[in-house]
Amino acid sequence: MYVVVHILSILFYLLGESLSEPSNKKFPENFQFGVATAAYQIEGGWADDGKGVNIWDQLAHTHPEKIANNASGDVACDSYHRYMEDVEMLTNLGVNFYRLSLSWSRILPTGYTNQINEAGVEYYKNLFSALKENGIEPFVTLYHWDLPEPLQEIGGWPNPLLADIFADYARTVFSLFGDDVKNWMTFNEPKQTCLAGYGVGTLAPSISSSGIGDYQCAHTLIKAHAKAYHIYDEEFRPTQNGRVSIVVDTTWYEPASDSDEDKEAAERKIQFNYGWYANPIYHPDGNYPQVMIDRVADRSQKEGFPKSRLPEFSAEEIDYIKGTFDFLALNTYTTELAKWTNDYEIGTPSYDADVSVSTYQDTSYNSSAAGWRVIPWGMRRVLNWIDQAYDHPEIVITENGYADDGRLTDENRIIYYAEYLTNVLEAIFEDGVNVTGYAAWSLMDNFEWTSGYTVKFGLYQVDFDNPNRTRTIKSSAIYYKNVIANKCLVNTCEE
Ligand SMILES: *[C@@H]1O[C@H](CO)[C@@H](O)[C@H](O)[C@H]1NC(C)=O
Ligand SMILES: *[C@@H]1O[C@H](CO)[C@@H](O)[C@H](O)[C@H]1NC(C)=O
Ligand SMILES: *[C@@H]1O[C@H](CO)[C@@H](O)[C@H](O)[C@H]1NC(C)=O
Ligand SMILES: *[C@@H]1O[C@H](CO)[C@@H](O)[C@H](O)[C@H]1NC(C)=O
Secondary structure (H helix, E strand, O other), rough: HHHHHHHHHHHHHOOOOOOOOOEEEOOOOEEEEEEEHHHHOOOOOOHHHHHHHHEEEHHHHHHHHHHHOOOOOOOOOHHHHHHHHHHHHHHHHOOEEEEEEOHHEEEEEEEOOOOOOOHHHHHHHHHHHHHOOOOEEEEEEEEEEEEEHHHHHOOOOOOOOOOHHHHHHHHHHHHHHHOOOEEEEEEHHHHHHHHHHOOOOOOOOOOOOOOOOOHHHHHHHHHHHHHHHHHHHHHHHHHOOOEEEEEEEEEEEEEEEOHHHHHHHHHHOOOOOOOOHHHHHHOOOOOOOOHHHHHHHHHHHHHHOOOOOOOOOHHHHHHOOOOOOOOOEOOOOEEEEEOOOOOOOOOOOOOHHOOOOOEEOOOOOOEEOOOOEOOOOOHHHHHHHHHHOOOOOOOOEHHHHOOOOOOOOOHHHHHHHHHHHHHHHHHHHHOOEEEEEEEEOOEOOOOHHHOOOEEEOOOOOEOOOOOOOOOEEEEEHHHHHHHHHHOOOOOEEEO
């Protein structure tokens, strides 16, 4: 208890003039707290017991120069062998749920369902049973960026066949794990999969096809999600009674000024960034945002394409896709300013040119080690925007967090959580937004994609130089544990 009080007094001391005090309201009684991780970022065991190769194994092994310090997830936090230590940390934190992802190629080494890897299945069964023994609910993502390599060899997500192949994988895991798992998420941050993976090429599989490959990828992926949802709905929900969603991420885009142009630019940017995936699924009318349909069609025509580079959903597909969620899952970290600008010149097609909005960071705010500004009020605004745009859905925040250098006394992370969660409370109590859960990214320091091990988001530190991958508790974990236990951000909350 002394440690907690000490940390909170450091916190208040640091708050100074620039920040408001954390809210002293209590979270609603049924509010759920968790932490999040992803398979490739923590598991390691990349070739153990029959696991197949995925696109991140492939990128790290064939293009090490694309990852900071030539790092890979070959061992990562070694959770494949040390998951019981993870469960101990989760239990110590007292979380209500643990959001993790399945490694597709650990379960299906080739990506197809004709060959199931029993050792991979057993790994997840053991993990789920350890969570159950400790009263921790698993929230499971089917796809957190790690496509089996054989499926990339047939073109990856831009290939429409992937929708059915993913649906088969989904049916297999619902059937294997559905007795233990009641909260499913099909995809994590599809925008990163498509825009970074097949558009600008910064993430695996590192393909550059902006304005074409990214749209084709998204089109397949949204259909894949809908198929998985309907499979659950028809074949599993009657006996398993769980829920299915998709995690879509967004930055909040604040208009750079009060001008109508900048307001229009900010709205257009969030529609292209978030509405691209959210609208077809979460909006009562479905389909891509109209601004996106119109702008890509117009620019495609001027560029000399016979039809829009943005694929079209048929009326039947729009109906099949819309409403395929049981709650809305959101990842959000930061805020940027959006400024109106002249449309980019017609020339080489690109997603950025289709959007034609200039975005930048407000440098008066602190930056995290990931380069993202700490702007807590952006959380409240993005929650309100979503609440209004998608007809007051139930929202679970599936990721939010702060990156630093991995220090154990991590006051800035405590401030981040206290301030962002204050804005969640304000959204709930002052604005009536229906937020029912929150997951901190991340349980522990891990492999941060192309940043390798240079950027640390963990509540626990991991010693990546030690073969034991020793985990050590940070100050922020003690703070978060206290928040969960008391459903309160400060020492005492009003009842
Ligand atoms: C990283 O990998 C590249 C390409 O294989 C190699 O040329 C370079 O020497 C490696 N750098 C380090 C620090 O190992
Ligand atoms: C939030 O969503 C849940 C699930 O749909 C519902 O039961 C609850 O009434 C909603 N609460 C509010 C305040 O809208
Ligand atoms: C900004 O960074 C400084 C230096 O680390 C720190 O003292 C201050 O509390 C930080 N503020 C926020 C909002 O994180
Ligand atoms: C790793 O853990 C084992 C078992 O606890 C211990 O014997 C060994 O000394 C540890 N190794 C290192 C490098 O800390």
